Amino acid sequence: MSTLTPAAPSESLSGPTALNAGPRRRGKTRMDPTRNSTGAGIAAWLLALLFAAPVVWMILTSFHSETDAATNPPSIAANLTLDAYKEFFGETSGVSPWPSLINSATASILSTVLVLALAIPAAYALSIRPVKKWTDVMFFFLSTKMMPVVAAILPLYLFARTVGALDNIWFLILMYTSMNLPIAVWMMRSFLAEVPEEMLEAAQIDGAGLLLILRKIIAPVAMPGIAATALICFIFSWNELLLARVLTGVVAGTAPVFLTGFVSGQGLFLAKVCAAAVVISLPVLFAGFAAQDKLVQGLSLGAVK
């Protein structure tokens, strides 16, 4: 069994304190070439501001009035107002974005819960007590992620139409679950692989039951990983457009589908577009910044730490 189990990082040999100290110690011994760092700092800051400028401009414009938003040159110092947000929430049009926001939240949260419920046991069977040929299984999961959604969307659409699941949020939830499951399995496996094997064996020798081992040894190591996995699955579901556009309509339409209503221009509406973009991006911005440290690991399917 020990040959099949992925080895824990060597720093973790002496238990959880050493495990925690592992990455931190590596960060400390890393000696950056600190020369030229003023130049690098200025360049990095200029580029950071350039990259963030569209986001800053989006937020600023969302607080401008429509007439101030559509000027050339731009009116940076124009008075701030909440009118665009009131408009977005349907003050004059009466069209509320709330149903679509609630649909998005429902689809993202419930699919994330389902993903975790399926991925955590699967990751357990791929790391802590691995099945034979567990690497093959890992690559099967990964290969499904490589199939473009467009290659499967027509049969899914036809199936949904036949069984009356079109415009049904539950069908979309199942789609999002399958979309995120491979990512979650890969991420969770890389987190569970960090559980020190020696501790598992020691606990077993001491006669600890499975529940106790799960609670006392696996959970403390895996919890941050579960949180990061959940946040990344949430982001991907919240962002998704193609499946939602094809499979939902007026009832189960999600926030990105609602946003497509702004694709063609409608006179003076720039501030309203910006307000819409801010409101709909807020959950992702929060989730993303919260998961910042684990973002790379998630996006690289656990390959990069």
Add this chain to the structure above:
Amino acid sequence: MTTATARISRSGHTAAKPSRNAKSRERALAWARRAPLLPALVFLIIVTQLPFVVTLIISFLNWNSLSPDKTAFAGLENYVTVLTDPDLRQAIFTTILLTVAVVLASLLIGLGLALLLDKKFIGRGLARTLLIAPFLVVPVAAALIWKHALLNPTYGLINGILTWIWSLFGSVTPPQLDLLSQAPLMAVIVSLVWQWTPFMMLILLAGLQSRPMDTVEAAQMDGATPWAIFRHLTLPHLRQYLELGGLLGAIYIVQNFDAVFTLTAGGLGTANLPYAIYQTFYFANEYGLASAAGVVVVIGTIIVATFALRTVFSLFKKEAAR
């Protein structure tokens, strides 16, 4: 799951003892190990593999839902159409061009940013956070912002800044860009590069920070120039990460739908395959043709994915061997 795994740990103990029906016990043990894996595996096969098999079947049919009575076996006809129809062939080229351009540009800019962020400077954490922001805007929202707030020819920020700079020099005839109608594919590329550069930067930064510093320090002491260190130490170490970023980016960008849909609605030669397939089945109701195009995308992705898998696998083995 709880009961199944509980059984393993218990039988894990007894298996060590000599037993008469060791073989059947071993089989039960293997199944108990598999049990937690099965729900995820079965679910994924049903939801992803089964539909693709159906797509494969439909791709050989002449099937337009507007004239269902004419549905018939079409052989390779749909595939011939995909490869010869000017619009679909254009979509194949657009997909390749879009993917290659976005991946290369965002990799290069991402590499530059990662090298800068690897240095110590004041407010490095905040600069990093600002640089991640583009990746955390909902893709449709980002495309809308590019379309209306930045690239709009009359009141977009880019033309606004040009007007402002020119007015500083007393000019009232600033140059004004109209990327969306003059170079729409460029508009899509620029907005996607903006969104994907942070992704590349994060992967490459992780690569840089896992670089063994002792060799770099030794090279520095031996008087190696920064360029020589970059060329002979950093770049070889980063190769895997560059490949990983490039190939994962390619897999995501080949599938891009949101930016094309929002910025240009596939007009003026910007329709990539995902958008063309969406139109073919959703509006033109050509189910057979759309499926064949879908299969072509999968074949293309498999070619890219073969390389991607190899890269991911080499990193994965490294991690598993640690």
